[in-house]
Amino acid sequence: MGGLFGVVSKNSCVMDLYFGTDYHSHLGTSRGGMAVWNGKSFVKSIHNIQNIQFRAKFEDDLSGMEGNMGIGCISDTEPQPLTVFSHLGHYAITTVGRINNIQDLVNKSLAKQNTHFLEMSRGVINPTEVVSNLIDEADSFKEGILNAQKAIDGSCTMLILTSEGIYAARDRFGKTPLVVGEKEGSYCVSFESCAFPNLGYQAKYELGPGEIILLTPDGIQKISPPGDKMKICAFLWVYYGYPSSSYEGMNVEVMRYRNGAALARNDDVKVDLVAGVPDSGTAHAIGYSNEARVPFGRPFIKYTPTWSRSFMPQDQSIRNLVARMKLTPITDLVGGKRLLFCDDSIVRGTQMRETAELLYNCNAKEVHVRPACPPLVHGCRYLNFSRSNSDMDLVARRAILDLEGKEPDSLDEYCDPNTEKYDCMVEWIRKRLNFTSLKYQSLTDMLDAIGLPHDKVCTYCWNGKE
Numbered sequence: 001m002g003g004l005f006g007v008v009s010k011n012s013c014v015m016d017l018y019f020g021t022d023y024h025s026h027l028g029t030s031r032g033g034m035a036v037w038n039g040k041s042f043v044k045s046i047h048n049i050q051n052i053q054f055r056a057k058f059e060d061d062l063s064g065m066e067g068n069m070g071i072g073c074i075s076d077t078e079p080q081p082l083t084v085f086s087h088l089g090h091y092a093i094t095t096v097g098r099i100n101n102i103q104d105l106v107n108k109s110l111a112k113q114n115t116h117f118l119e120m121s122r123g124v125i126n127p128t129e130v131v132s133n134l135i136d137e138a139d140s141f142k143e144g145i146l147n148a149q150k151a152i153d154g155s156c157t158m159l160i161l162t163s164e165g166i167y168a169a170r171d172r173f174g175k176t177p178l179v180v181g182e183k184e185g186s187y188c189v190s191f192e193s194c195a196f197p198n199l200g201y202q203a204k205y206e207l208g209p210g211e212i213i214l215l216t217p218d219g220i221q222k223i224s225p226p227g228d229k230m231k232i233c234a235f236l237w238v239y240y241g242y243p244s245s246s247y248e249g250m251n252v253e254v255m256r257y258r259n260g261a262a263l264a265r266n267d268d269v270k271v272d273l274v275a276g277v278p279d280s281g282t283a284h285a286i287g288y289s290n291e292a293r294v295p296f297g298r299p300f301i302k303y304t305p306t307w308s309r310s311f312m313p314q315d316q317s318i319r320n321l322v323a324r325m326k327l328t329p330i331t332d333l334v335g336g337k338r339l340l341f342c343d344d345s346i347v348r349g350t351q352m353r354e355t356a357e358l359l360y361n362c363n364a365k366e367v368h369v370r371p372a373c374p375p376l377v378h379g380c381r382y383l384n385f386s387r388s389n390s391d392m393d394l395v396a397r398r399a400i401l402d403l404e405g406k407e408p409d410s411l412d413e414y415c416d417p418n419t420e421k422y423d424c425m426v427e428w429i430r431k432r433l434n435f436t437s438l439k440y441q442s443l444t445d446m447l448d449a450i451g452l453p454h455d456k457v458c459t460y461c462w463n464g465k466e
């Protein structure tokens with residue numbers, strides 16, 4: 001994943017850019033970057049943020065940055081923003097998304113013209129460079145962006161900083177959001193609207209799917225209209241979006257309360273305490289607790305003073321260890337109790353199994369688990385959503401493989417909660433993860449909790465429908 005933020009201002013943009021980009025830190029843990037236009041050239045800074053927070057790493061760079069227009073990003077993969085000299089001029093570019101056909105695009109470009117792509121490491125080409133190459137194939141930024149949107153299989157939302165202003169273009173099917181904020185003398189454009197209030201911005205305009213605008217200190221120019229098909233990522237609300245952000249007018253925290261309440265309405269289990277797996281499970285649990293009229297509690301507290309969000313080792317077993325060490329149980333709230341946990345989702349299941357084990361070791365009587373979305377059956381093919389590397393990492397897929405003895409031709413029955421196969425898969429997962437009971441949220445209730453027309457939301461993870 002990743003996030004991006006841009007500012008155009010009649011004054012210095014640097015502090016707004018710094019804090020605005022920082023408000024995207026939950027979306028990526030690998031690289032951070034900022035590029036500022038000073039009227040003649042770009043001042044750019046990119047850092048590895050794997051073991052340090054964005055603000056701490058960029059603080060020393062601020063004194064060397066000046067200018068009234070800038071873009072910044074948090075990236076889970078490639079270093080960005082890139083600065084480019086091309087026939088379109090000198091520009092900086094940052095992107096969020098995933099390009100499934102990157103090798104095809106590179107091969108086509110190499111076949112068309114004598115050109116080159118820089119290698120990042122181990123043969124990997126920077127996807128943002130490929131996007132800039134597609135833009136440079138055309139005679140204007142507008143045509144170039146449209147060319148890139150058409151050519152990319154996957155998704156791509158981008159900001160392009162030029163001497164005129166910032167071109168902001170949302171993914172063709174609106175998988176990720178882009179919102180413009182306004183305050184006296186400045187405009188910003190952001191993935192996360194949670195960046196606005198503390199920086200003094202008011203949400204002004206949300207780009208539609210595929211829409212392109214040019215943002216200047218004087219206002220918003222519409223460059224290309226939105227398309228009519230949208231498939232915004234449902235996981236923004238369920239898991240990775242920030243609680244104080246809204247997308248398409250729907251707030252994340254409010255969605256989670258509604259979602260938890262719907263889980264409770266379909267449940268009749270008797271428990272003593274409802275809790276959430278921090279952080280994103282918490283709001284679903286509050287919704288559940290309020291609806292079920294069962295006390296909400298925090299039998300786990302995250303130890304935040306030394307475990308920063310950005311510490312995310314690549315090795316999965318060390319990630320699991322870190323996740324376990326971060327959560328400290330409050331044994332007084334657990335002993336002899338029937339506990340119900342809401343989690344945003346179950347991916348591999350390792351963490352939830354270890355959490356349940358820890359609770360039983362603290363003498364929990366029962367551990368009931370209620371994921372806030374249906375079983376994940378397909379890996380994401382639209383965003384670099386780094387929670388699983390292969391579909392077979394998903395616990396639901398491991399269950400299916402074990403139950404069938406081979407990969408079945410169709411997964412449809414496992415995606416339908418009204419089938420026996422679905423029940424067998426859920427029971428397999430429950431036993432394997434050692435929960436007293438396990439009941440997943442239904443797709444319909446999850447989509448109703450988001451509140452958008454169902455056909456405007458991407459649900460590929462759960463039903464494989466494009």
Ligand code: SF4
Pocket residue numbers: 175232233234235236379380381382383385458459460461462
């Ligand atoms: S496949 Fe899942 S994570 Fe990926 S965009 Fe669709 S809903 Fe979001």
